[in-house]
Amino acid sequence: MQPKRFCSLLICLCLLAGAPAALAKPTHAEALFAAHPELGFPLTQDPQTDPLLMLVNRQHRLDARFKPELVTPKVAKKRGADIDLHPEAARALERLFDAAKAEGLSLSAISGYRSYGTQRTIYERSVERNGQARADRMSAPPGASEHQTGLAMDVSCKSLDHELTSAFSRKPEGKWVAAHCSEYGFILRYRKEWQDITGYQGEPWHIRYIGPQHAAAITALDVPFETYHAYLALVWQQQNEAPAVP
Numbered sequence: 001m002q003p004k005r006f007c008s009l010l011i012c013l014c015l016l017a018g019a020p021a022a023l024a025k026p027t028h029a030e031a032l033f034a035a036h037p038e039l040g041f042p043l044t045q046d047p048q049t050d051p052l053l054m055l056v057n058r059q060h061r062l063d064a065r066f067k068p069e070l071v072t073p074k075v076a077k078k079r080g081a082d083i084d085l086h087p088e089a090a091r092a093l094e095r096l097f098d099a100a101k102a103e104g105l106s107l108s109a110i111s112g113y114r115s116y117g118t119q120r121t122i123y124e125r126s127v128e129r130n131g132q133a134r135a136d137r138m139s140a141p142p143g144a145s146e147h148q149t150g151l152a153m154d155v156s157c158k159s160l161d162h163e164l165t166s167a168f169s170r171k172p173e174g175k176w177v178a179a180h181c182s183e184y185g186f187i188l189r190y191r192k193e194w195q196d197i198t199g200y201q202g203e204p205w206h207i208r209y210i211g212p213q214h215a216a217a218i219t220a221l222d223v224p225f226e227t228y229h230a231y232l233a234l235v236w237q238q239q240n241e242a243p244a245v246p
């Protein structure tokens with residue numbers, strides 16, 4: 001290449017590397033923020049440090065020693081299941097199970113808090129049984145599971161013999177959970193249409209507590225938690241921007 005053309009190419013590349021945000025494609029969160037600059041309620045805490053909004057996935061992992069405060073919710077469960085949860089999530093789960101019961105539905109709790117070590121065992125077994133690629137679509141490596149936060153619960157029902165299967169989404173219990181869990185502060189964390197973002201195939205049984213206000217907002221926006229979390233950072237930034245000096 002002629003030196004002159006090479007220089008022009010170099011200048012172009014440099015300009016692109018330092019391109020202003022306007023040239024870059026907006027992220028989903030930025031587009032969401034442009035369409036919905038108001039959340040509808042004020043954020044009282046920085047979403048990045050709010051313990052109930054903790055984002056845990058492969059990119060945001062927990063330390064092996066992380067262990068939340070835990071209590072055992074008083075709900076129906078599979079025999080022998082470990083269903084401890086963070087206290088606020090546990091109370092909310094009790095309300096959710098009571099409401100389902102009042103509708104004649106029989107939910108069962110299958111798996112709540114899991115330590116780093118327990119998650120490692122589950123993940124390694126899944127890799128052995130299913131191979132790396134398949135295991136990675138179903139199971140989180142240690143440190144990357146929401147179950148370590150104490151804010152996630154896997155739920156099933158009697159008629160499925162308490163199994164965690166995609167058939168749950170077609171059962172009255174699964175439909176009810178999908179339609180009503182946000183009223184109790186939970187979200188369906190892994191919808192199958194979001195697998196490119198969450199990394200996991202659909203899990204209609206995995207619910208995550210984030211509190212009723214955020215659960216209502218994210219449900220209305222119909223986005224995965226990864227996107228909502230990034231969106232909240234933009235809302236927080238706007239909320240805390242100093243007002244312009246006249």
Ligand code: DAL
Binds near residue numbers: 138139144146147200
């Ligand atoms: N099955 C979910 C992704 C977990 O292992 O936490």
Ligand code: ZN
Binds near residue numbers: 205
């Ligand atoms: Zn789960």
